[in-house]
Amino acid sequence: MRLALVVCALLLLCCSCGRSRTEPSAGPRHVVYWEKWTDFEGEAMARVVDGFNAAERARATAEPGYRPIEVEMVVVSSIEQKLLIACAGGNPPDVAGIYSTMTAAYADKGALTDLTELARTSGLVRANYVGRYYDLGVHRGKLWGLPTAPASVALHWNKRLFREAGLDPEQPPETLEQLDAMAEKLTKWEVTLSNGEKQIRFGYQRDVPVAQKRLLQVGFLPSEPIWWAHGWGFVFGGKLLEGDRITIASPENVRAYRWMASYSQALGVDAVRRFRSAFGSFASAQNPFLSGQLAMEIQGVWMFNFIKKFADGMQWGAAPFPAPADHPELRGAASAEADLLAIPTGAAHPSEAWAFIRYVQQQAVMEQLCLGQRKASPLAVVSEQFYAQHPNPNISLFAELGASPNAWAAPKTGVWNEYNRELVTAVHKIANLTLTPEQALGEVQRRIQVSYDRDRAIYQKRLP
Amino acid sequence: MLTGLSFSSPWLVGLSAFLLYPLAAAFYYSLCDYSVLLPPVFVGFDNYIELLHDKLFWKSLYNTSFFALGAVGLSIVTALTLALLLNSKVKGVSAYRTAFFLPSLMPLVAGSMLWQTMYSGQGGIINTVLAKVGVTGPAWLADPAWAKIAIIFMAVWGAGNSMVIFLAGLQDVPTALYEASIIDGAGFWQRLLHVTLPMISPVIYFNLVMGIIAGFQAFAQALIMTSATGAPEQATLFYVLQLYNVGFMDLRMGYASAMAWVLFLIILALTFTATRLSKRWVHYDR
Numbered sequence: 203m204r205l206a207l208v209v210c211a212l213l214l215l216c217c218s219c220g221r222s223r224t225e226p227s228a229g230p231r232h233v234v235y236w237e238k239w240t241d242f243e244g245e246a247m248a249r250v251v252d253g254f255n256a257a258e259r260a261r262a263t264a265e266p267g268y269r270p271i272e273v274e275m276v277v278v279s280s281i282e283q284k285l286l287i288a289c290a291g292g293n294p295p296d297v298a299g300i301y302s303t304m305t306a307a308y309a310d311k312g313a314l315t316d317l318t319e320l321a322r323t324s325g326l327v328r329a330n331y332v333g334r335y336y337d338l339g340v341h342r343g344k345l346w347g348l349p350t351a352p353a354s355v356a357l358h359w360n361k362r363l364f365r366e367a368g369l370d371p372e373q374p375p376e377t378l379e380q381l382d383a384m385a386e387k388l389t390k391w392e393v394t395l396s397n398g399e400k401q402i403r404f405g406y407q408r409d410v411p412v413a414q415k416r417l418l419q420v421g422f423l424p425s426e427p428i429w430w431a432h433g434w435g436f437v438f439g440g441k442l443l444e445g446d447r448i449t450i451a452s453p454e455n456v457r458a459y460r461w462m463a464s465y466s467q468a469l470g471v472d473a474v475r476r477f478r479s480a481f482g483s484f485a486s487a488q489n490p491f492l493s494g495q496l497a498m499e500i501q502g503v504w505m506f507n508f509i510k511k512f513a514d515g516m517q518w519g520a521a522p523f524p525a526p527a528d529h530p531e532l533r534g535a536a537s538a539e540a541d542l543l544a545i546p547t548g549a550a551h552p553s554e555a556w557a558f559i560r561y562v563q564q565q566a567v568m569e570q571l572c573l574g575q576r577k578a579s580p581l582a583v584v585s586e587q588f589y590a591q592h593p594n595p596n597i598s599l600f601a602e603l604g605a606s607p608n609a610w611a612a613p614k615t616g617v618w619n620e621y622n623r624e625l626v627t628a629v630h631k632i633a634n635l636t637l638t639p640e641q642a643l644g645e646v647q648r649r650i651q652v653s654y655d656r657d658r659a660i661y662q663k664r665l666p
Numbered sequence: 667m668l669t670g671l672s673f674s675s676p677w678l679v680g681l682s683a684f685l686l687y688p689l690a691a692a693f694y695y696s697l698c699d700y701s702v703l704l705p706p707v708f709v710g711f712d713n714y715i716e717l718l719h720d721k722l723f724w725k726s727l728y729n730t731s732f733f734a735l736g737a738v739g740l741s742i743v744t745a746l747t748l749a750l751l752l753n754s755k756v757k758g759v760s761a762y763r764t765a766f767f768l769p770s771l772m773p774l775v776a777g778s779m780l781w782q783t784m785y786s787g788q789g790g791i792i793n794t795v796l797a798k799v800g801v802t803g804p805a806w807l808a809d810p811a812w813a814k815i816a817i818i819f820m821a822v823w824g825a826g827n828s829m830v831i832f833l834a835g836l837q838d839v840p841t842a843l844y845e846a847s848i849i850d851g852a853g854f855w856q857r858l859l860h861v862t863l864p865m866i867s868p869v870i871y872f873n874l875v876m877g878i879i880a881g882f883q884a885f886a887q888a889l890i891m892t893s894a895t896g897a898p899e900q901a902t903l904f905y906v907l908q909l910y911n912v913g914f915m916d917l918r919m920g921y922a923s924a925m926a927w928v929l930f931l932i933i934l935a936l937t938f939t940a941t942r943l944s945k946r947w948v949h950y951d952r
Contacts, residue, residue, distance in 0.1 A: 282914075282915075283914050286702055286703065286914070286917065287702075289702075289703055290702045290703060307917060308703070311701050311702075311703035311704050311917065312703060312704055313703040413802070416788065417788070428893075428897075472805065475787055475805035475808040475809055476787035476788040476805045476808070477787075477788055478787075478805075478808060479785070479786050479787035479788065479790070479805045479806070479807060479808040480786045480787065480788040480789050480790070616916075616917070617916065619911075619915040619916055620911075620915070620916050623894065623895045623911065623915075626893075626895045626897065627895055627896075627897070627899060627900050630895075630897055630898050630899045631899050634810070634898065634899065636810070636899060649721075660699060660701075664704065
């Protein structure tokens, strides 16, 4: 009897754990949207969601019998992992705001809904967008997500430090050779003389023994920020993937990372290690660029927000990243990624989810969102008002860089995360002069080609 | 029989649902190509064979063994020394005990961030103090030769838990044994070697086993202090960190499950070995 009671209780518990999928036949249609941003970016999206819900309610008032859609925005951190678990558990959100770098891995594994036909019938075609941003949602010829706020990168420089080093603060470098020369002039040491006296000196101070000098400020450091580890090859015309070939060890890439190693040789490995280890976290006043320890850096459109927050009043500028003097056509190489709105496979309300995605793609709504998130717009047509109202004084530059032929995005492959990790390790080995660029990149190419081939074979085997 | 089963059913259900099933499922998935998002495809022992040829598997295993050996050894010695000191009858001993125990209450994430700042190569408190005595400290977490050692030191800082267990063990040693040994003319070291250590050997054994288990599962400190890539140059790429990367970043859950099972077997083997060896040096009889 008692056992029967226990079994009954357990059965009841199990039954109550299942998610009820029965829909109420009246009232609004509920759509769950997972947003990855918090702070002002999350608030900007929340305003868009409010606008959509208000429009739906107004339509329901005007059209008796129409059941409005109500979007509930849920802020979710680490969306890459949580979306995975939600999809695997059969309980994904209706709409997910994903990173464009997630498209290939999720699409290949059948976790995203194919939006090609929906977009076509809704008139949302590539021509409506900056082509590069639209393409971020396309993989193996199908559309898996539509872009929202895009992000591109540019060279940022600190005008005060330029002035202090005797450089023209309004004149950023145009070639890599100019950047290298300026970086040397912007590098500042505290040198301890043999009599104990301390002196401040500019330049690389190659003749001063390591024990007698301490870095106070660096003009430029290719290993900073480290997330850019995969980006240097593009500055020299290199690629990460061509067709089905991993090309990280190509001559262009080797040249790029050799250039990177030249900074370790000039500054000294140990001096750079010590200097870098004193950097604070990115979102803090101790960020090396914000604290004036680093005079030039490649950073994204978001850097403006951190300057405002942690170093308000800083005099800074942004310019296309320089190219080698022998390849002027490569100037302004910039990564151009974007947030995407996608519908996970198994979403309970795909058509309602699509209605929300379509709403966000309207010019007025998209501009409201991108203005709120302080980014450029991914759409081909942008109002003058958008640029006039935008708080970032360099927003037109970021828009141009994202649309330029030198813009690029992370390769669309399911092994991108592994590729990126391997590259970060290779960059550490190159910057520490542990391995030559040829050795380090050759190792990455060998390992990732194996992973890439395995991933492709699995995908092809499972194609319907 | 039925009554007994019903009373123990919460435990039985818990054990089956949260331990046995996940263990069995992980073993099954370790024999599959499984991305979580697609149904698993049986591939036999392919994942295990691939592990043998995976450079990062061996690298992470080496890093973890180095860390576990260093952290367990140093933590036990430190915790035991502290416990011996704090077992003496000196004024304010409770305050000292609290002070040494406190770090172990610090959440790992907060502790890791604190140590990250202290380990700063230039301007960090550790190197500043070292410089005062004329020693040029390394760029701890940025130097592949020092990064693991730095994380070991941090682990020793949190040895308060083991210290309390040792302290309880020490207070359990009958004073009659010390009195007898003093009458027989034993000095401090003789009492320590022939009375204290044999009497608290079960406690040492307990701390050793728990330390091995925790040491091989090191994860958060590396993720926070040196990033998921196990920087610098994979010197802090611990086994569980690599397992997390493979499973949750690369979506290769089958391969990650194989790694998890190998780790389970390693810990099982080490615990078994420690238990076998303990018969020679652990004394339970009073």
